[in-house]
Amino acid sequence: MPQTLEIVTFRLRDGHEAGFLTANIVVNEWLARQPGFVSRHLSYRRAGNWWVDTVLWENRATAWQAAEKMMREIGETPAMRAIDPASIDMSHADVAIVHRAAERLPAPANDAA
Secondary structure, X not given: OOOEEEEEEEXXXXXXXXXXXXXXXXXXXXXXXXXXXXXXXXXXXXXXXXXXXXXXEOOHHHHHHHHHHHHHHHOOOHXXXXXXXXXXXXXXXXXXXXXXXXXXXXXXXXXXX
């Protein structure tokens, strides 16, 4: 089964910007306890005032299991309450290619010095 990328875009409710990133510590901690969680990137797109939350899961089943219980378990936290529910768009995609930057190694010492 391929890894699954969960992509959620949303806007915040008016007046809920302050403290939103700090409030996401609870979300990060909750995600870390979920079976199949790999990583999360929370990004801000200034054009249109959108947030983009991408979560990598081991597979689609673990992504859906977490999605089904997220609101029940942490839906009343400040981070989740800051989100405008009418703005939420969530989708899932199977990961086709993974490419990471090569490990940066120190330059070799110059023996001719």
